[in-house]
Amino acid sequence: MSTRIGLLGIGFMGKTHADIYLKNSKAKLVAYCDSDPKKAAGDWSGGGGNLGDAFGKAFDPKTLTSHRTAAELFADPHVDLVDICLPTYLHGKHVIAALAAGKHVLCEKPLSTDPKEAQAVAAAAKKAKGNLMVAQCMRFWPEWEWLKQAVQRKAYGKVHSAVFRRFASTPTWTWNNWILNAKLSGSALFDLHIHDTDFVRYVFGEPRAVFSVGNGGKATKGGIDHIVTSYLYKNKNLLVSAEGGWNADPTYGFTMRYTVVFEKATVDFDLGREGKVLLLHKTGAKEPEVVACRASTGWADEVDYFLECLARKQKPKVTTPEDAARSVALVQAELKSVRTRKVVPFKP
Template structure:
């Protein structure tokens, strides 16, 4: 590849401003040539905020048409636009890094995967929890058999809600079903449905869930959910997603096995603690997980991994298939809660 990788950004809200744009610029191997947002002022603000010169658009189709030099696109829009924007960019021959959840239906996710395959481009989904050092180390320990047979787990992601993070505050699209489709389960739960499948290197097979709206007013999406997951091998555990955890967020995962337990992001000092039935305890200080709190926006690793994948023509580390698997668990949870039944992930289909 000659010169710097040329990037287009679609969506100039908080995730673009706090993660994608700063991380692209910090890497030094890219040039952001164009940005797009339905709110023109937000697109224009990118130039002054980051002291860069870019073309600005309010129509992503126009951006793709007018900026043929763009080689890769970050999709940082509200959820309902993830699939249309990604597919348009893929069909235009651009590599795509799409925020999570990758789509609002299983069919949309499949269409994105097929668009990438047909165009020969790369599609990566921004499930950054796979790259957190404690999670990477935990997977290594599990692969080595450090815990022996795995029995159970609990994984949780909860904070006070997107009003403290989104550029629109309490008026954010996160709270509107027509734009977000999924609430806390799409914002936070999908992180953990991907993580648990990554840690165990196997899919979730069945879900039983209660998905409710109890904490937020003036919203049409869920804000609290508790799910029971059964992995393909029979491991059972819980997944919790919440927009009502105050004043502190909880981003912990605990795994229980015959030889002990792993505590991930469950201790204020050590990001991973392994406690064994032999009496041995090993504490790992691997650096903290990214958070939405002040000072919590360390490099997520997602943008660096995407750039490396494109420039060096490496396999995509977090594929469209991975993103679809995470989404399908969330869709199954919504169906389980709605139908009051245990739901097969494979049979959940497209949720309305």
């Protein structure tokens, strides 16, 4: 039997998730709620996202139940899983309310911008009947999953260095421009860079400390637009860093990259390149090898994984609510390092 989905928030990410559910036979999209009267009436056009207005023509949102409030959606007996794609500052309280109503919950990242709230939500999830998974999509992104396995299997020996980079034009499409209010979104640090912070923890474990530099004021008032972090590990020969920013020119678009130097090879990922993962061996080969990964996205695969866990009545293990809360805490440590210009210890 398919899992019945109720979507909360039909913006960039809500529409992305809707498209994924419509293509996944394990799911049935049945209901939604959005506070925008136009979207509530079934017109999902406009706003940001890769689906644009064409999405409205591909399927008719009027075939779904449109709830006036989140509470109504949580009380809907035809909904098994609530998918929360609200602006970040609304995540915590809505996750807790949906779990209290007995639903399974998929919540967009970040779980919160406040480590204490994130911990409280994780604690609530532990006691809940339903499962909570936070959509830390990089853990499911095919080329990133490949990297995780290569590091874990020591496929090319030990890692000497890993550099992650995520850079974008300033996001301008969000509802009431909430994303450029640091108090509501946590700025580029919690919205964009947390993807890399979470993945660094996933692959290399908890760092002992962080050292970050960053600046702001161009895109986000009072927040961080651009950050560069070194994650400091017990092994001083392991260099791990991540750079993230969203203050590039509007014509710049989006880049997502990593370069990892192993003992016996170097791997390089570039989302915008035809062969996304290149493997460079010290074997005398003139051309780098293109690594074939499944053609999918972390967004589609995280949803599929959660649906599979629910069908098997298993708790998701790839990412847990405690994990999501620890990533929030690590980003908070990075923010403290930017503010103090000091190395900040990390004790999760």
